[in-house]
Amino acid sequence: MGIVACTRCTKAWPFGTQICGRCGHKMVSRDFGSLQRVWAFWVMGLMCYVPANLYPMLQTKTLFQKDESTIISGAVELAQHGAFGIAFIILLASVVIPLAKFWAIAFLAISVKSSKMASNHARHFMYEIVEYIGRWSMIDIFVVAILSSLVQLKTLATINPGPASMFFALSVIFTMLSAQAFDSRMIWDDQARDGDSV
Amino acid sequence: MGTPFKMTDTPPDVSIKSARKIFLSGASIVWIIPLLALLVALGVAWNSYNARGPEIYVEFEKGAGIKAGETELRYRDVTVGRVEAVGFSRGLGKVVATIRVDKDVAPYIDNSAAFWIVQPEVSAKGITGLSTVLSGVYIEGSWNDEIGTFENRFSGADSAPLIRAGQNGLQIAFRTVGNGQLTDDAPILYRGIEVGRLGKAEIAPLGNFAIVEALIYEEHRNLINTSTRFWESSGFSVSIGPSGAEIDFQSIATLIGGGVTFDTFVSGGGRVQDGTVFEIFSSKEEARSAVFNSSAVDPLELSVIFDENVSGLAVGAAVELSGLNIGQVEALSGIVDYDQFGDSRVRLNVTLSIQPARLGLPGEVSAESALEFLQDRVANGLRARLASASLLTGGLKVELVTVEGAPTARLVAAPDGLPVMPTTKNETSDAAATVEGVFTRINNLPIEELLNSAIALMNSAQSFIGSDELQQTPKDVRTLINEVTGLVASDSVQNIPVTLNATLSRVEALVATLEQEQMARRLMDAVDAVSGAADAFTSSTEGVPELITEMQAVAAKAGEIELQQLVDELTALTRSADAVIGTPDAIALPGSLKNALDELNYTLQELREGGAVENVNQTLASARNAADNIAVSAKDLPQIVDRLSSLFNQASRTIQGYDQGEQISRTAQETLRDIQKAADALASLARTIERNPNSLLLGR
Numbered sequence: 001m002g003i004v005a006c007t008r009c010t011k012a013w014p015f016g017t018q019i020c021g022r023c024g025h026k027m028v029s030r031d032f033g034s035l036q037r038v039w040a041f042w043v044m045g046l047m048c049y050v051p052a053n054l055y056p057m058l059q060t061k062t063l064f065q066k067d068e069s070t071i072i073s074g075a076v077e078l079a080q081h082g083a084f085g086i087a088f089i090i091l092l093a094s095v096v097i098p099l100a101k102f103w104a105i106a107f108l109a110i111s112v113k114s115s116k117m118a119s120n121h122a123r124h125f126m127y128e129i130v131e132y133i134g135r136w137s138m139i140d141i142f143v144v145a146i147l148s149s150l151v152q153l154k155t156l157a158t159i160n161p162g163p164a165s166m167f168f169a170l171s172v173i174f175t176m177l178s179a180q181a182f183d184s185r186m187i188w189d190d191q192a193r194d195g196d197s198v
Numbered sequence: 199m200g201t202p203f204k205m206t207d208t209p210p211d212v213s214i215k216s217a218r219k220i221f222l223s224g225a226s227i228v229w230i231i232p233l234l235a236l237l238v239a240l241g242v243a244w245n246s247y248n249a250r251g252p253e254i255y256v257e258f259e260k261g262a263g264i265k266a267g268e269t270e271l272r273y274r275d276v277t278v279g280r281v282e283a284v285g286f287s288r289g290l291g292k293v294v295a296t297i298r299v300d301k302d303v304a305p306y307i308d309n310s311a312a313f314w315i316v317q318p319e320v321s322a323k324g325i326t327g328l329s330t331v332l333s334g335v336y337i338e339g340s341w342n343d344e345i346g347t348f349e350n351r352f353s354g355a356d357s358a359p360l361i362r363a364g365q366n367g368l369q370i371a372f373r374t375v376g377n378g379q380l381t382d383d384a385p386i387l388y389r390g391i392e393v394g395r396l397g398k399a400e401i402a403p404l405g406n407f408a409i410v411e412a413l414i415y416e417e418h419r420n421l422i423n424t425s426t427r428f429w430e431s432s433g434f435s436v437s438i439g440p441s442g443a444e445i446d447f448q449s450i451a452t453l454i455g456g457g458v459t460f461d462t463f464v465s466g467g468g469r470v471q472d473g474t475v476f477e478i479f480s481s482k483e484e485a486r487s488a489v490f491n492s493s494a495v496d497p498l499e500l501s502v503i504f505d506e507n508v509s510g511l512a513v514g515a516a517v518e519l520s521g522l523n524i525g526q527v528e529a530l531s532g533i534v535d536y537d538q539f540g541d542s543r544v545r546l547n548v549t550l551s552i553q554p555a556r557l558g559l560p561g562e563v564s565a566e567s568a569l570e571f572l573q574d575r576v577a578n579g580l581r582a583r584l585a586s587a588s589l590l591t592g593g594l595k596v597e598l599v600t601v602e603g604a605p606t607a608r609l610v611a612a613p614d615g616l617p618v619m620p621t622t623k624n625e626t627s628d629a630a631a632t633v634e635g636v637f638t639r640i641n642n643l644p645i646e647e648l649l650n651s652a653i654a655l656m657n658s659a660q661s662f663i664g665s666d667e668l669q670q671t672p673k674d675v676r677t678l679i680n681e682v683t684g685l686v687a688s689d690s691v692q693n694i695p696v697t698l699n700a701t702l703s704r705v706e707a708l709v710a711t712l713e714q715e716q717m718a719r720r721l722m723d724a725v726d727a728v729s730g731a732a733d734a735f736t737s738s739t740e741g742v743p744e745l746i747t748e749m750q751a752v753a754a755k756a757g758e759i760e761l762q763q764l765v766d767e768l769t770a771l772t773r774s775a776d777a778v779i780g781t782p783d784a785i786a787l788p789g790s791l792k793n794a795l796d797e798l799n800y801t802l803q804e805l806r807e808g809g810a811v812e813n814v815n816q817t818l819a820s821a822r823n824a825a826d827n828i829a830v831s832a833k834d835l836p837q838i839v840d841r842l843s844s845l846f847n848q849a850s851r852t853i854q855g856y857d858q859g860e861q862i863s864r865t866a867q868e869t870l871r872d873i874q875k876a877a878d879a880l881a882s883l884a885r886t887i888e889r890n891p892n893s894l895l896l897g898r
């Protein structure tokens with residue numbers, strides 16, 4: 001016997017309630033498809049992340065040359081010009097954070113099965129961070145969008161988003177979906193299995 | 199369990215079922231998304247792989263700005279591929295560009311394909327590849343429009359080939375022997391319009407000429423036929439002529455970069471096939487003169503070793519056979535060969551380049567046939583010798599002459615060199631002798647004598663012309679005519695008939711008397727007197743009838759014949775005299791003399807200006823002719839004088855018949871004297887003319 005909270009409107013209902021009486025959402029105590037969705041979106045995110053790093057993110061055409069830079073080469077170029085701060089931010093936002101997200105989601109999804117890896121609190125904190133910080137990865141896309149809309153001087157200088165920008169955006173979106181698909185309640189399920197009361 | 203739910207109660211424990219470990223049976227529908235993505239990715243990958251063409255590898259001497267991933271391969275200025283990698287061939291000998299070509303174009307890239315790098319180029323002929331300044335170089339490919347066996351290794355060029363595959367036009371080649379100034383890509387101009395282009399000039403394998411490919415554009419193909427001759431129009435020519443100085447050049451481009459132009463001087467040339475080789479001449483004149491001397495075959499090269507090392511032979515000197523130019527001296531060098539000649543003297547080794555076509559051999563014209571011909575001729579005594587080409591410059595030429603009784607020799611090809619032509623004694627010494635002889639003969643000319651004679655001639659002529667006799671001649675003649683006229687018109691002569699009439703009347707009266715008196719004797723005397731002198735007319739009065747008839751006959755004779763004859767003869771005399779004066783000869787006499795002097799003067803002048811012996815001979819001939827003319831003119835004078843003399847004698851005889859006629863006799867005698875004087879003057883004129891020209895003109 002227990003109660004189950006609606007995941008949409010958070011109203012608690014007695015266990016076994018199929019549909020939330022307030023918002024009409026389908027009520028499940030544990031989303032058994034959650035991990036599958038996590039993994040599916042995770043794979044999609046990872047698939048998109050590969051071309052996002054291989055293809056050029058930004059196509060800069062000036063009068064004399066055409067420059068295409070991927071995310072990493074752009075950051076390296078900025079660093080070579082002395083803009084270490086910006087290069088660090090770009091690297092952080094576009095490489096470190098997504099990679100960390102992939103790792104974190106994968107870790108969370110795996111740790112649901114075997115809880116010995118980290119404490120439940122730590123895992124939950126990790127989940128919170130992933131959820132919160134995931135959206136900031138889009139900063140790269142914003143930069144590209146703003147630059148390419150601002151710098152359109154015909155033949156003199158033109159900046160266009162490269163194919164990588166779309167893949168990167170998709171990658172971010174899918175990792176966010178993946179993170180959202182994770183049912184954080186499962187973090188605590190093994191605690192119950194171990195006999196700890198909630 | 200079963201207890202109703204209360205908010206205040208502690209939530210009951212919930213039996214937690216662990217999530218089932220289902221992977222496929224309970225697979226979420228969300229997996230479709232990555233699967234779809236995977237399918238799409240695979241599809242795109244497969245499509246991309248399927249659509250991409252093969253790789254080709256093009257080797258270049260230099261990279262010239264090729265960048266992997268950027269440099270494009272273009273065909274007709276359309277991108278059909280991209281350089282994927284730039285590397286080196288084994289041993290770093292060449293740059294190898296790996297080019298991914300489009301799949302639809304790839305089948306056409308067969309062994310006809312050519313590749314070159316297009317980069318900006320600034321030359322006298324203009325700027326090309328300007329677009330590559332900004333965009334960077336690209337690789338241009340060219341291949342024909344037929345699908346062939348695919349190849350993937352090519353050798354690229356640094357610059358565009360002259361003839362691109364699939365391009366139409368007449369492909370010919372030029373050969374140039376001299377020091378031409380052919381530059382690559384020079385235009386072929388015709389009437390100032392570019393109708394073709396030269397390719398890259400190359401040296402022939404044997405090194406004896408340069409050969410360059412050329413393309414005549416398709417639309418100008420008909421301008422070329424087999425009798426077309428090409429010459430260089432590069433640089434500029436300066437000519438100074440009667441119309442002033444002229445500087446001529448075709449265009450700035452040809453001035454700097456050179457060019458070739460052509461013309462067809464004679465009609466009847468045949469169609470030109472691709473691959474025909476033309477010769478490039480250095481000037482239009484040379485090209486024109488070479489129209490009839492086709493030299494489309496390789497020249498025959500011969501070596502000649504002259505014992506005497508004579509200066510004056512230069513590269514380019516003519517090689518003549520029977521006076522016909524059949525080639526030229528190609529090279530000169532010294533040769534020392536103790537083994538062959540027995541001493542260490544330096545000999546003159548001349549390389550001749552003979553144009554087989556100029557020999558006019560029947561059948562195939564080739565260097566081999568020319569060599570055979572010359573070998574045959576050498577066996578019959580054909581030898582090479584040096585001869586003077588010009589007396590003024592002292593230049594030499596090589597003559598091939600047939601020497602009778604020459605020691606046997608053969609024209610054989612040395613194992614490691616050119617066939618050696620046997621030689622004979624040079625003609626150069628003869629030439630020197632000729633020149634010397636000419637000068638000696640000029641020197642030996644009796645110029646001073648001639649001048650002295652001329653001066654004497656002129657003096658004589660002057661004195662002759664200025665002589666009183668000559669000056670008197672017309673006067674005398676005029677006087678003669680006047681006097682003759684006067685004689686004819688004189689009362690005495692006019693009165694002759696009257697007198698005769700009177701005489702006859704008297705004679706008639708006398709006859710009447712004589713008839714009566716029968717005084718034949720006296721009548722005879724009287725008739726004699728009448729016949730001899732005028733006294734008889736007056737003294738004798740008696741007459742006899744027999745005598746009357748005689749007298750009548752005499753009178754008739756005297757009246758009808760003699761007097762008439764006298765008058766006629768006098769008239770003839772006058773006419774003759776007139777004719778003498780009026781004869782073109784006499785009138786032309788001073789003119790002839792003047793002409794003679796002019797001719798002499800001209801001759802002398804010519805001689806002074808360095809004329810040849812012929813001129814002197816001509817002068818002498820002219821002088822002789824002049825003398826002859828004068829002699830001819832003068833020759834007539836004695837005849838005239840003779841005629842005058844005979845005339846006068848006749849007249850004298852006639853008039854003597856009337857000796858007794860005092861008036862007639864007197865007048866006639868005066869006339870005769872005058873006439874005699876005139877005749878004398880004419881005779882002396884004739885003598886003078888006859889004597890002087892010979893002595894003066896001939897100087898002896």
